[in-house]
Amino acid sequence: MRARVPPPARPVGIKDIARALGVSIGTVDRALHNKPGINPDTRRRVLDTAAALGYRPNLAARHLKSRTTxxxxxxxxxxxxxxxxxxxxxxxxxxxxxxxxxxxxxxxxxxxxxxxxxxxxxxxxxxxxxxxxxxxxxxxxxxxxxxxxxxxxxxxxxxxxxxxxxxLASVSADPFTVGSVAGELLSRFLPNGGDVAFFTGWLGTEDHAEKLRGFDASVNAVGRGVHVVAVVEAHDDERTGYRRALAVLDAHPDLKGIFVSTVNSLPVLRAVERKGRTGQIAIVTTDLFPALVPRIRQGQVAATIYQRxxxxxxxxxxxxxxxxxxxxxxxxxxxxVPHVVMRSNLDLLLERRSGETP
Amino acid sequence: MRARVPPPARPVGIKDIARALGVSIGTVDRALHNKPGINPDTRRRVLDTAAALGYRPNLAARHLKSRTTxxxxxxxxxxxxxxxxxxxxxxxxxxxxxxxxxxxxxxxxxxxxxxxxxxxxxxxxxxxxxxxxxxxxxxxxxxxxxxxxxxxxxxxxxxxxxxxxxxLASVSADPFTVGSVAGELLSRFLPNGGDVAFFTGWLGTEDHAEKLRGFDASVNAVGRGVHVVAVVEAHDDERTGYRRALAVLDAHPDLKGIFVSTVNSLPVLRAVERKGRTGQIAIVTTDLFPALVPRIRQGQVAATIYQRxxxxxxxxxxxxxxxxxxxxxxxxxxxxVPHVVMRSNLDLLLERRSGETP
DNA sequence: TATTATACCGTGAACGTTCACGTACCTCGG
DNA sequence: CCGAGGTACGTGAACGTTCACGGTATAATA
CATH class of the missing domain: 3.40.50.2300 (Response regulator)
Known part of the structure; x- marks a missing residue:
């Protein structure tokens, strides 16, 4: 039962350093901020004792003073x-x-x-x-x-x-991983193998290619006879998406899985419905929007990759x-890390999200 | 292209309110903090103008003043x-x-x-x-x-x-959802149905029961002939866990899926190996520890529910x-919301976690 | 009316840091 | 030896808020 608890000493401030060295707080300030007008030697001494005393700047005070928002x-x-x-x-x-x-x-x-x-x-x-x-x-x-x-x-x-x-940086759900997770899910959902299709959207070419690469890698890695037989660009136009989905379904009467990586996956879902193939095809989508919720709940969409x-x-x-x-x-x-949203955790996710706003 | 951008006015402070009402900052302070010694009427006026001016307390100043850590x-x-x-x-x-x-x-x-x-x-x-x-x-x-x-x-x-x-509160990965997600995954992984087993651990009875409830609900909801044929308490003792796993495997030669909700799932995994049934049984575990990583990577463990x-x-x-x-x-x-970790997103998760420490 | 009590309100000092300014010392050409 | 220019450091005022204290009315009491 080690109780690794630090001594409840009050935090050391800039003036503690000043007092310890017999200099003024101005000097300490100059040393800590690499400002000109200070002897390199004293700067070193200040920095050393600051480290020794375990100085941590008081953010509150700093923000208070620097009026610059x-x-x-x-x-x-x-x-x-x-x-x-x-x-x-x-x-x-x-x-x-x-x-x-x-x-x-x-x-x-x-x-x-x-x-x-x-x-x-x-x-x-x-x-x-x-x-x-x-x-x-x-x-x-x-x-x-x-x-x-x-x-x-x-x-x-x-x-x-x-x-x-x-x-400076980019923040995103790693597209390769998104595609990869979708591919692995579909592969696992189809232990007997089968044909799957990949619908992509209007996103930047880079993301699209990455998702496809991830999807392919994953499907091939599991290697149980799952084959990507169609890669379709659905664009953001609803009608073309719908028509192309119908065409794919017709061309592959034995299709077992679909990954729709478009923001708007509804046209594809409607096409599957229209053809009466709901339940015969495992469908994985991306994102989460209101129209998708009942489809997940009913099981038409097995899972969706949520980019949080x-x-x-x-x-x-x-x-x-x-x-x-x-x-x-x-x-x-x-x-x-993207979320895998299914029927079982859908409610928890919706509840958490609505609870965040207030 | 609406550019809903607030006027870059400087934030209103406590003394702005004071000036607007012709009172002192002390009065405003008393009003804002429900302190005694202020006329209810002036308090109302202060609160009103504070709301009108859109007063937001400067947290930096507050923390600076209140020396109480x-x-x-x-x-x-x-x-x-x-x-x-x-x-x-x-x-x-x-x-x-x-x-x-x-x-x-x-x-x-x-x-x-x-x-x-x-x-x-x-x-x-x-x-x-x-x-x-x-x-x-x-x-x-x-x-x-x-x-x-x-x-x-x-x-x-x-x-x-x-x-x-x-x-005051409890923070946790909702155990019902954890069990439910595991159940749904296993059900989806076994589209042809089959027998599955549930291994639980030494956790508080409450959590354990919740996980089982979720697991059951999920397995029954999908309803494709997946049946829970064994609920085993593995405790934290490695040997008993191992022995009981062997017994379950012997008793159910046709077992298709396992959910191990113990922190230490290794004994069960070893039992499956020992019986030469790796690859024939879809395994879902919880948590993520070093020994589990290679097993996920190799595919022995299909997924693990990570409680983040x-x-x-x-x-x-x-x-x-x-x-x-x-x-x-x-x-x-x-x-x-728990994470579903599989081979495809394992690396991303490990990488993010190691990157967080510095 | 003078005194005390009470209710309300103003005042000023802090909190730790930053920044502009002031000051002491040193150097050096004239 | 003087002052200009520079380096190195000290000084004090602010930032917005909180809090204890002091002050001023009005009401209550002697």
Missing amino acids: IRISVQLPQEIALFWDSLRDGIREAAAPFEPTLQLEFRSNPRLGEGEVELFEQALASGVNGIIVAPGDPVALEPCIRQAARNNIPVICVVTDAPGTER PVTQGRHALQALYQFLLDGTKPPTRIKV | IRISVQLPQEIALFWDSLRDGIREAAAPFEPTLQLEFRSNPRLGEGEVELFEQALASGVNGIIVAPGDPVALEPCIRQAARNNIPVICVVTDAPGTER PVTQGRHALQALYQFLLDGTKPPTRIKV
């Missing part, structure tokens, strides 16, 4: 509201402890990729200190991010990424804030 | 280190933003249930403001929690619960801190 612009689409609002909630939640020191500015564009450049330039012009953005069109956004980098304004991408740009927007928002804000405070660089790609 | 005792076992250390990390991580205002005191007992009463009494005697504990023996701990409640010391249970006591200690720690600390600060009561049962 950090402004972070959060630019996300409005649609699909449930998803992006969850993301915003995560950001808000993570920002709460740092209250007026950190100011959030929410800007919204109607849909992913529409008008995001204008929003970005507007935020940049208003002089914010950092930006959180979900790039819909990474190529179009690249010069903006470059401009931000020149102005030393860190940018963090969420959900989607703009790879190859000077963004709340958590992504939290991580994005924390990484950005840490960087603005300390200058500590986060890993370039912050990967969120 | 909140001390929270965290008492967890040392074994299994990987698990409990993750939990501790989550607590530490969540406490970081509130630095010297909040002081963590870690106390450890060797194993779950051993010496926890002593630790609890010791913490109580040392005058901490709040306690986070994982009760191994809820019955033995009940008088302690009662004593804490009398002293107005809030107690939060993590991982395990002490139901029916006056603890880091997240549990974070929630526990946040709930406790909020209560100590505002008095806002958290929900009695804070449920963490």
Whole structure:
């Protein structure tokens, strides 16, 4: 029963160091912040005793004094509201402890990729200190991010990424893993093997390819005679998605599994219904929106891979804030472990999410 | 492209309210904190203008002034280190933003249930403001929690619960959902039906029963001819677990699935190996410890239900801190959505977890 | 009316840190 | 030897809030 409990001594402050060395608090401040106007020798001594005494800066006092509020612009689409609002909630939640020191500015564009450049330039012009953005069109956004980098304004991408740009980091459910988990689930759901189809969407090419790679890798790894017989691009257009799904179902009357990695998986689900194949095909989707809930509950959708927007928002804000405070660089790609949502944990997930908002 | 961005006005403080009403900041302070010595009428006016101006207290200043550090005792076992250390990390991580205002005191007992009463009494005697504990023996701990409640010391249970006591809240992966997810996975993995067995452990009776209930509900809901033919108590003794697993395997030569909800699932896995039935039986376990990793990677274990200690720690600390600060009561049962860990997302999970520690 | 009590409110000092400014000392060309 | 310029350090005021104390009315009592 070791009781490893630190001595309840009161925390050492900047003036404890000053007193211990017989210098003034100004000198200690200069030493701790690499400021000019101090003897390198005394700086060393200050840093040494600071370490020896176990000095931890009092964040409260620091934030109080530095009247400069950090402004972070959060630019996300409005649609699909449930998803992006969850993301915003995560950001808000993570920002709460740092209250007026950190100011959030929410800007919204109607849909992913529409008008995001204008929003970005507007935020940049208003002089914010950092930006959180979900790039819909990474190529179009690249010069903006470059401009931000020149102005030393860190940018963090969420959900989607703009790879190859000077963004500080990206937060996302690792697309390879998303595809991989879907593939493994389908393989396990089909122990006797069978044909499966992969429906992808309108997301950036990078993500799409990664998901497919993960899916393929997983299906082949289990190796029980599960074969990917169709890779279909469903785009965001409902009708084309629906038609293509019908075509795939017709072409493969023996289809046993489907992975729909589109945000809007409904057309595919409707096509399966229309053909009367519900229950004969194991279906895995991504994301979680209201229309999907009853389909999971009824078992038409076996599982959905949820990319946890709340958590992504939290991580994005924390990484950005840490960087603005300390200058500590986060890993370039912050990967969120996606959730596997099925009938059995659906209610718990919905309940938790609704409980987070107040 | 609505740019819903609030006016970048500087945050309104207590003295803004005072100036607006022509009173002193002391009066405003009294009004805002329900302190005596103020005219009910002026209090109303202060509260009204505070709301009108959108006053948000500056947490930094508040924490700076109130020299009283909140001390929270965290008492967890040392074994299994990987698990409990993750939990501790989550607590530490969540406490970081509130630095010297909040002081963590870690106390450890060797194993779950051993010496926890002593630790609890010791913490109580040392005058901490709040306690986070994982009760191994809820019955033995009940008088302690009662004593804490009398002293107005809030107690939060993590991982395990002490139901029916006056603890403030419990944080855990909802055991019903854990069992339910395992049941659904096994049912889906066995589309042709078959016999499955349920191995449980030494945990509190409450959790155990809940998991079994969830498992049963799920297996029956899918209803494809999957039957629970054995419910075995494996205890924490390795040998009895091993022997009983062998017995179950012998008694059911046609067994198709196993759910091991013990912390230590190795004896069962070894029994399956010994009987040469690896690959013929779909196995779902709980938790994630080093010895389990290669078995997941090889596919012997199809999935494991991970109760996310880091997240549990974070929630526990946040709930406790909020209560100590505002008095806002958290929900009695804070449920963490468990992770489904399979080969495809194992690496991502391990990587994220190791990356969290620094 | 003078005195005390009570209710209400103002005042100022802290909390730990940061930053602009002030000051002491040293160096060096004139 | 003087003062200009520089380096190294001390000083004090702020940041927004809390809290103990002191002050001023009005009411109650002698």
